[in-house]
Amino acid sequence: MEVEIATIGGYEEVGRQMTAVRAGDNVVIFDMGLNLSKVLIHDNVETERMHSLDLIDMGAIPDDRVMSDIEGDVQAIVPTHGHLDHIGAISKLAHRYDAPIVATPFTIELVKQQIEGEEKFGVQNDLVKMDAGGTMPIGEKCELEFVNVTHSIIDAINPVLHTPEGAVVYGLDKRMDHNPVLGDPIDMDRFREIGREGVLCYIEDCTNAGKKGKTPSESVARSQLKDVMYSLEDYDGGIVATTFSSHIARVKSLVEFAEDIGRQPVLLGRSMEKYSGTAERLDFVDFPSDLGMYGHRKSVDRTFKRIMDEGKEDYLPVVTGHQGEPRAMLTRMARGETPYELDEGDKVIFSARVIPEPTNEGQRYQAEKLLGMQGARIYDDIHVSGHLNSEGHYQMLQALNPTNVIPAHQDMKGFSPYVELASNEGYELGRDLHVTKNGNTIQLTE
Structure with missing residues (x-):
């Protein structure tokens, strides 16, 4: 059976992931993501109002016109998890x-919300839920399988397309977490089984390939966050926290520790309400029944006013804006555009790292400076990555023993540590280690 890979997006940058795998006459598309930095660099861009061709031209979404050269019928579109760079x-x-x-299920619900917010296209594709461990046929000779992985969002999987020539494992995004705060541990037993059955190709996220050791568990970030928040138990001023809205495990920890130190947690910001509300509605997390979640700006400002009236010392606002996004809640607070007033000595907890991309770094720098000018004290980098460090990559290659490897989710500079790691394991550039670009195709079998 002919097997070829179309590397459509995410092979020259972090973002706008999209890969197609053709096995005979059947095609499966993995991910359809957004490059958010290409949007944020423009003022007041609303993607829901824009045409796909305009977004392709600005580099915000994958240029999928290469699909016209792929002979076969698309049988499924498979997003690996609910982050915007994938859905x-x-x-x-x-x-x-x-x-x-x-x-x-969680990813499907987020996809549904994305589609409902669309203003240009009436997306009518069927939405099919499949749990980790589930399988479905692709044509007569292939099968799609979901393997449970751990990432910085719940309900993430690595999809595997089983073909007569061997498995194609799409390895974006994960870390090896054997002690997660929410959900099940990564299913390494199944990856090892798939390795013994035979892996034709492994497509891997290279984000942290140059970092030594193992990526810590989310339980480590939870412990760090607990240490910081408990140390502030006797502080009688304002404490504000921010993290990735989609990081439900981290939000859960913030809510629990706020209550432990005698503060009422409240979630503020449109995406904070969206992700946490969806997770609670689908029973992925059990929040306190009185936890407030407010996304609309007027509702948020009313909540800020109530906090100021009743006393900042009794509340922990958990807000959007950890990357310094211009319209996010924390950025508005830093600019003095909300009823919440920061005083000298107030604490701002960043339970997130800045995404290493110039737009984000610049915005985050500006937000922190503005917060500091109001007297805020910054608690930074209380976080663990959602991506594999070098030892995790080594373990995955050992488990899968793939015939071919394709680095993804980076630019050329970002690929180099993974290329070195894979080369040390016997792979060779141009033979079975394929460094590629957006819009290319790689013929694996003929």
């Missing part, structure tokens, strides 16, 4: 394909 282009591109969108 953010579905509402712009999925309507071009007569295929269902297949994902885990």
